[in-house]
Amino acid sequence: MLRFYAKKFVVVDRYLTQLSIATHDPNIRQFDPSTLSLFKEKFAELSQTLEELGLPISKEICDELAVKLSAEPAPVPADLGGFVGRLFDIVRREIKSVYFIALSISERRFFDPSTPMWEVDFEAKFPTQGAFELEEAAKCTALGRSTASGFHLMRIMEIGIHSVAKCLNIPDTTKPRERNWGTILEKIEKKISSRSSGSPPWIFPDDRATFEEAHTLLNAVRVSWRNPTMHVENKYTSGEAERVYVTVRAFMMKLAERCDENGDPKA
Numbered sequence: 096m097l098r099f100y101a102k103k104f105v106v107v108d109r110y111l112t113q114l115s116i117a118t119h120d121p122n123i124r125q126f127d128p129s130t131l132s133l134f135k136e137k138f139a140e141l142s143q144t145l146e147e148l149g150l151p152i153s154k155e156i157c158d159e160l161a162v163k164l165s166a167e168p169a170p171v172p173a174d175l176g177g178f179v180g181r182l183f184d185i186v187r188r189e190i191k192s193v194y195f196i197a198l199s200i201s202e203r204r205f206f207d208p209s210t211p212m213w214e215v216d217f218e219a220k221f222p223t224q225g226a227f228e229l230e231e232a233a234k235c236t237a238l239g240r241s242t243a244s245g246f247h248l249m250r251i252m253e254i255g256i257h258s259v260a261k262c263l264n265i266p267d268t269t270k271p272r273e274r275n276w277g278t279i280l281e282k283i284e285k286k287i288s289s290r291s292s293g294s295p296p297w298i299f300p301d302d303r304a305t306f307e308e309a310h311t312l313l314n315a316v317r318v319s320w321r322n323p324t325m326h327v328e329n330k331y332t333s334g335e336a337e338r339v340y341v342t343v344r345a346f347m348m349k350l351a352e353r354c355d356e357n358g359d360p361k362a
């Protein structure tokens with residue numbers, strides 16, 4: 096996928112217009128050294144921009160023009176006019192073959208964030224899969240793919256549930272049928288109950304409340320969103336996806352304060 100920015104198209108159009116005027120002006124019979132130097136600089140920038148825009152034929156013509164500008168003796172405007180006109184035409188033809196999708200300012204914030212979406216703590220604590228799933232969920236949100244965004248958010252919650260289990264020293268099962276949320280949540284609930292009765296006691300005083308809250312939220316998400324997401328007939332609206340996003344973010348940021356993807360430090 097190519098990243099298109101309106102500014103780049105403005106730059107291309109401006110450069111080509113300037114070159115077209117200069118090479119077709121009957122009053123300009125010869126380029127002075129400073130003008131040639133400026134054109135060489137512009138062609139180098141134009142070539143790079145055309146490459147970034149995914150217009151390979153246009154870039155090839157542009158590079159040919161750049162070579163002519165460096166030839167000896169120095170070219171005259173009339174020699175370049177045809178090439179500039181040809182480049183102008185090819186750029187327009189190539190652009191027609193590209194399909195454009197524009198993102199609003201808020202959508203771009205999800206697609207290409209300038210700062211971590213969920214702050215540094217989340218990416219530092221869940222770098223293996225968590226950061227990847229968050230990036231995918233954010234891009235799907237930006238592109239209006241609400242159901243896909245919900246799917247990736249549920250995968251983040253799954254990373255969270257396994258982190259909670261590891262933190263509580265619950266062994267990871269090798270049996271596929273026991274790797275579902277329901278079974279893992281049952282084990283978490285039993286472990287919380289056992290630890291709360293003093294077998295063994297909690298190491299950190301706030302852990303009981305932390306894990307009880309985590310269990311309650313995870314079970315609510317499983318019933319309300321996770322299970323429906325797995326069925327093909329269900330779809331998320333943008334509003335539903337936004338509610339899921341807020342809920343998952345709040346849970347994972349809270350969990351990141353307590354442990355990482357490996358469940359450390361252990362409870």
